[in-house]
Amino acid sequence: MSTEKEPLFSSKNLKLLSEPLGKSNPITVQVLGICSALAVTVKLKPSIVLALSVLVVMAVSNVAISLLRKMVPPRIRIIVQLVVIATMVILVDQVLKAYAYDVSKQLSVFVGLIITNCIIMGRLEAFALANRPWPAFLDGLGNAAGYGVILILVAFVRELLGSGTLLDMQVIPQAFYDAGYVNNGMMILPPMALVVVGVIIWVQRARRKELIED
Amino acid sequence: MRSFSNTYIFVFSLIMVTIVAVLLSFVSTQLKPRQEMNVQIEKKQDVLRSVGRAEDAAEADDKNAYINEEFGKYITESYVVDFNGNRVEADAFEIMLGLTAEIRKAREERNYPVFVYSENGGPKKYVVPVRGKGLWGPIWGYIALEEDLNTISGAVFDHKAETPGLGSDINTGWFQEPFTGKTIFNEQGEFVSVEVVKGGADPSNIHQVDAISGGTITSKALEEMIMDCMTGYVAHFKELANN
Numbered sequence: 489m490s491t492e493k494e495p496l497f498s499s500k501n502l503k504l505l506s507e508p509l510g511k512s513n514p515i516t517v518q519v520l521g522i523c524s525a526l527a528v529t530v531k532l533k534p535s536i537v538l539a540l541s542v543l544v545v546m547a548v549s550n551v552a553i554s555l556l557r558k559m560v561p562p563r564i565r566i567i568v569q570l571v572v573i574a575t576m577v578i579l580v581d582q583v584l585k586a587y588a589y590d591v592s593k594q595l596s597v598f599v600g601l602i603i604t605n606c607i608i609m610g611r612l613e614a615f616a617l618a619n620r621p622w623p624a625f626l627d628g629l630g631n632a633a634g635y636g637v638i639l640i641l642v643a644f645v646r647e648l649l650g651s652g653t654l655l656d657m658q659v660i661p662q663a664f665y666d667a668g669y670v671n672n673g674m675m676i677l678p679p680m681a682l683v684v685v686g687v688i689i690w691v692q693r694a695r696r697k698e699l700i701e702d
Numbered sequence: 703m704r705s706f707s708n709t710y711i712f713v714f715s716l717i718m719v720t721i722v723a724v725l726l727s728f729v730s731t732q733l734k735p736r737q738e739m740n741v742q743i744e745k746k747q748d749v750l751r752s753v754g755r756a757e758d759a760a761e762a763d764d765k766n767a768y769i770n771e772e773f774g775k776y777i778t779e780s781y782v783v784d785f786n787g788n789r790v791e792a793d794a795f796e797i798m799l800g801l802t803a804e805i806r807k808a809r810e811e812r813n814y815p816v817f818v819y820s821e822n823g824g825p826k827k828y829v830v831p832v833r834g835k836g837l838w839g840p841i842w843g844y845i846a847l848e849e850d851l852n853t854i855s856g857a858v859f860d861h862k863a864e865t866p867g868l869g870s871d872i873n874t875g876w877f878q879e880p881f882t883g884k885t886i887f888n889e890q891g892e893f894v895s896v897e898v899v900k901g902g903a904d905p906s907n908i909h910q911v912d913a914i915s916g917g918t919i920t921s922k923a924l925e926e927m928i929m930d931c932m933t934g935y936v937a938h939f940k941e942l943a944n945n
Contacts, residue, residue, distance in 0.1 A: 561706035561714060568718065575722045579729055586733040589740035597863060 496622065504626040508634035511696060514607045515638040516689045521607040524598055525639055526681040532655050534594045535643035539636030541584070541599060543629065545576040546608050550628030553616040560617070569612045570603070577602045607635055642684045650675030739766065745798060745831075746773040752844035752856045753819045753827050777829075779818040785810045787937035801833045802840065805931065814934045825849045830935055834927025837919040839863035841872065841927060845881075851939040854896070857881035859924060869920030880911040886932060893936045898925040 495501075514520045528534045549572045553560070560568050581599045584592035592599065602608070611631050616624040647653055649672045652660035660669070674680050693699045706714075747769050750756035755772055762768035780794035794815035797804060804812050817829040828847045833840065843859035859872040871877050881896060885908050888894045894909050898921045903910035913921035 559714065561711045563706070564711055564715065567715075571718060571722060575726060578726055582729055582733050582737070585740065586736040589737075589744065 505630040508630040513634040526678045529643040532643045535639045537591045541580045543632035546632040547628040550616040550624040553612045554621040554624035646675045751858045752846040778820045783938040787941045832931035836923045851943045852885045869917035895929040
């Protein structure tokens, strides 16, 4: 570890934030956290709330694990990580139930399932355990944002084409329906989320040749 | 890498779980009143929705106050009856909050809450809550009957975890609206409930509604739920209708 003090927003630290948005995106490149991306993206609102919840859980857990990194016995480190994540998730769930009841009903089991979100465990194990709190915090934010962006993008497409609404507001004008336009019911079903994610991955790889594996 | 003794690992774990336990129980007790209020508001809103009220609650500035006010204004009476139609000394709202436990009892031993809706002394509507088991988790609903205690004036259903896009559609308008106007007693005055028919109900049949294609188990569960919960009201309804 370097002894000299690094500026808070050094280019190295900023990379931690920006890379997960693009070339090491947890969903499209590392293909982690797909399960929840498929499940909650029927509508924009729950997707945004889930993205924010993951952001909070991830940033705080990353910092917590990073602070504890010298104290955690390696033999029980996975359990410690799980305890930290589970605690955060329960807190988020409780707060949602108290202050955003309708949304928490829509998300139902998925908030609880943040515990098993592979991205969080992955980042704790791969990054937070070996880095200081500030970079860990940025890494958490970056990865959660990378996850959230894809989630919201998929939800945008699915809600628009599947229900003709955005954030539950009608955006496709009635005239379209009168002219014979029909909402694509397939978009509401989970498999179409996979297709949308696939399209995003395709577009991303077509633009960034270095991501293409043989 | 530093090595840690077993004692250290034990002590570390003990301290960790203690801190977590204290933190979680503290937050839980702090937020509990708010969470319980949310649940109560939701139930009141569902009762109101079954009679076509409070549809615009989401736009209200203070949703909770709005629901409480509407509920106080339109739900003029609430009471509890037993299987034989006799009044029971109990708070209908309390019973409704604990209805999940109630339906585990035998039908004859349950308490049955009734909410009476009336707009400015106009015709009454009777709202009864129903609870049941869906495919993946609990399902529930509220059924409002017209003053004749036979015709359904409105029904709302919801679920915890039914299959999205299939069984989950029981909480949508297209599934719930056909219930309006159906009757629960046949011409002989026998209780027949409402049948949820796979493959499309006969529109002229006043005891049937469409099931959800692909959501057969949820549809059947919903039918059973209505049958199971409404049966207990039959004695009371007949008595009321005869007076």
